[in-house]
Amino acid sequence: MTRIERNAVEVHGIVKHYGETRALDGVDLTVREGTVQGLLGPNGAGKTTLVRVLSTLIKPDAGSAFVGGYDVLRQPKQLRRTIGLTGQYASVDELLSGYENLYLIGRLLDLPAKDAKARATELLERFSLTDAARRPAKGYSGGMRRRLDLAASMIGRPKVLYLDEPTTGLDPRTRNEVWDEVQRMVGEGSTVLLTTQYMEEAEQLAHALTVIDKGRVIANGGVEELKKQVGGQSLQVRPADPAQLPEMVRALRESGVPATFSTESELLSVHLTDDGQLTTVIGVLGTRGFGIAGIDTELPSLDEVFLSITGKSAVPAQSRDKEPVA
Amino acid sequence: MSTATLNPAPAAAATGEDDARIGLRASLRHLGALTRRNLMRIKADPESMLDALLIPVIMIVLFVYVFGGAMATNQHEYMQYMVPGLLGTTGLNLAMALGTGLNTDFQTGVMDRFRTLPIGRSAVLLSKMIAETLRAVVAFAVLIGFSMILGMDIAGGPLKLLAAVGLSLVFGSSLMWVSMLLGMSLRSAQAVQGMSMLVMMPLQFGSSIFANPTTMPGWLQAFTKHNPLSALADACRALINDQPVGNSAVTVLVWAAAITVVTAPLAVARFRKRT
Numbered sequence: 001m002t003r004i005e006r007n008a009v010e011v012h013g014i015v016k017h018y019g020e021t022r023a024l025d026g027v028d029l030t031v032r033e034g035t036v037q038g039l040l041g042p043n044g045a046g047k048t049t050l051v052r053v054l055s056t057l058i059k060p061d062a063g064s065a066f067v068g069g070y071d072v073l074r075q076p077k078q079l080r081r082t083i084g085l086t087g088q089y090a091s092v093d094e095l096l097s098g099y100e101n102l103y104l105i106g107r108l109l110d111l112p113a114k115d116a117k118a119r120a121t122e123l124l125e126r127f128s129l130t131d132a133a134r135r136p137a138k139g140y141s142g143g144m145r146r147r148l149d150l151a152a153s154m155i156g157r158p159k160v161l162y163l164d165e166p167t168t169g170l171d172p173r174t175r176n177e178v179w180d181e182v183q184r185m186v187g188e189g190s191t192v193l194l195t196t197q198y199m200e201e202a203e204q205l206a207h208a209l210t211v212i213d214k215g216r217v218i219a220n221g222g223v224e225e226l227k228k229q230v231g232g233q234s235l236q237v238r239p240a241d242p243a244q245l246p247e248m249v250r251a252l253r254e255s256g257v258p259a260t261f262s263t264e265s266e267l268l269s270v271h272l273t274d275d276g277q278l279t280t281v282i283g284v285l286g287t288r289g290f291g292i293a294g295i296d297t298e299l300p301s302l303d304e305v306f307l308s309i310t311g312k313s314a315v316p317a318q319s320r321d322k323e324p325v326a
Numbered sequence: 327m328s329t330a331t332l333n334p335a336p337a338a339a340a341t342g343e344d345d346a347r348i349g350l351r352a353s354l355r356h357l358g359a360l361t362r363r364n365l366m367r368i369k370a371d372p373e374s375m376l377d378a379l380l381i382p383v384i385m386i387v388l389f390v391y392v393f394g395g396a397m398a399t400n401q402h403e404y405m406q407y408m409v410p411g412l413l414g415t416t417g418l419n420l421a422m423a424l425g426t427g428l429n430t431d432f433q434t435g436v437m438d439r440f441r442t443l444p445i446g447r448s449a450v451l452l453s454k455m456i457a458e459t460l461r462a463v464v465a466f467a468v469l470i471g472f473s474m475i476l477g478m479d480i481a482g483g484p485l486k487l488l489a490a491v492g493l494s495l496v497f498g499s500s501l502m503w504v505s506m507l508l509g510m511s512l513r514s515a516q517a518v519q520g521m522s523m524l525v526m527m528p529l530q531f532g533s534s535i536f537a538n539p540t541t542m543p544g545w546l547q548a549f550t551k552h553n554p555l556s557a558l559a560d561a562c563r564a565l566i567n568d569q570p571v572g573n574s575a576v577t578v579l580v581w582a583a584a585i586t587v588v589t590a591p592l593a594v595a596r597f598r599k600r601t
Contacts, residue, residue: 055442077348080444091435095370096363107359108443110352136370152439 007066008033008160008191009054014063016049016215023049024060025215031160031193031208036186038206038223039195046215047195048088051164054193055085068159081109084153088165091149094138098129098148101137102155109156116155123151127181143174150181161185163194167201179204211309219309233297235270235278240291242266248290255284272297348446356445360453364427368461378420378465382412383472389536390476397537402477409473410566411535411559414490416469417498420462422522424454424502425509429518432510437601447601455502462498466491481568490562493578497558500582503589510596535559554581
């Protein structure tokens with residue numbers, strides 16, 4: 001039986017200029033309904049600009065885009081009923097309480113007063129904000145504000161949710177809460193477009209990834225595919241005796257593991273291409289009697305992803321602090 | 327496995343039209359919800375209200391009791407001259423709050439949130455105007471009450487007093503457009519406030535509010551004569567003291583209409599461009 005997969009978001013050749021800068025330079029993107037699409041790129045890559053185009057906040061100079069089947073240019077009002085947006089900078093009214101913020105949005109989404117109240121209360125509960133519900137949002141911590149912003153974008157049960165760097169600047173605990181909530185929304189059938197600078201976040205949440213840089217898509221595919229392309233995790237082993245490093249590498253290579261070492265950091269490293277390799281490495285080193293002082297695995301950083309795709313570093317672009325906004 | 331675009335309502339898909347028109351009832355509901363929000367903002371930030379009241383109160387006390395004796399034969403006479411004119415400016419002091427509020431909404435991203443909602447953008451503006459007008463009405467009530475406690479007579483009676491308040495509000499609302507333009511053009515709410523003060527100070531003092539222009543040098547008299555705040559002060563003074571209003575009220579209305587005709591389209595165009 002053929003399963004029909006629908007696209008919640010379709011973007012064709014979107015271009016957006018800011019003066020001489022091409023913030024978006026012909027971007028194509030499709031997001032399958034019910035999935036999380038990661039949009040990975042350094043600061044200034046055009047992630048936020050794309051999200052703003054797809055939220056009808058700015059008009060593209062060329063190209064077309066459809067969300068939930070609605071044209072961003074010709075059907076903005078209908079499109080707005082299908083989307084929710086959580087920006088990098090939490091857009092809640094600081095003078096209003098958490099409850100009043102959510103109630104207001106409910107009313108603006110045409111919920112009857114009773115339903116708007118119920119929905120606000122429900123979401124405050126869900127985002128652990130019940131205790132702070134009646135306090136002005138300006139007294140909220142960064143994490144609480146972000147949660148309130150997420151709740152605000154969910155009032156109308158949007159089919160498509162844009163999360164623009166939802167965890168930037170959050171502590172790990174709050175970040176995990178946001179991640180749990182995103183997974184829950186997807187479980188309830190939402191489609192999510194998630195922009196992030198963190199490979200780890202993309203790996204945690206996204207089903208598919210699009211990597212963009214300087215307004216262009218430079219890679220597209222499943223998270224696993226991309227990880228393979230980049231080389232998956234990297235394993236670092238700190239030997240008990242650094243003098244044994246060359247011997248250890250030789251032993252591993254004999255077992256078919258392409259290990260390298262650095263005399264400077266006194267570390268042995270292996271790019272893991274599959275999970276079995278980790279066991280092999282430990283096994284080989286153990287049976288040969290090498291002492292291990294420490295061991296660590298790392299996901300490839302965004303920079304490594306960039307390096308492997310483009311052959312150049314993403315770091316210079318990261319020094320730019322903000323993408324242009326309209 | 328085949329791929330298809332998620333289809334919206336067939337009619338909309340067929341025509342590609344944005345048929346989600348916002349009906350009158352929905353628009354009114356949005357306007358109500360946004361006005362409530364703006365009033366709650368005022369309530370949550372009582373200092374902003376205090377600012378709007380404290381400055382006129384200080385001015386009344388300062389001018390009546392410090393300069394009053396020197397300016398007129400007695401303080402009561404000066405009070406009857408100055409306070410009605412100052413009351414006239416209440417409407418425009420508060421119009422300036424519109425620009426700061428709008429600026430804050432753009433800066434904090436609240437406007438972006440509104441723009442991703444299926445509401446008419448005019449509701450955002452109108453709700454601010456309604457809230458600021460209501461705030462001005464409260465300010466009027468407090469200032470008139472305060473002036474009466476100090477001993478100001480309202481010889482013109484309640485109807486003429488209301489006419490003075492109405493004139494001040496009409497002129498104030500024409501300045502709301504100017505305030506909006508400032509709010510959308512300047513970088514921060516503080517800059518909007520500073521700029522408004524910079525415009526207001528010379529206009530207020532270079533008018534007939536505090537002193538009779540005939541006592542001023544000729545070049546200043548020329549300015550004072552054409553300053554719309556002089557006409558506004560003269561009209562309010564005449565109404566409250568039950569004197570002939572002359573051309574002053576009409577002059578105020580003409581100014582209000584002219585300011586609106588010039589700045590409203592500019593402000594609306596800029597608002598549309600930014601939203």
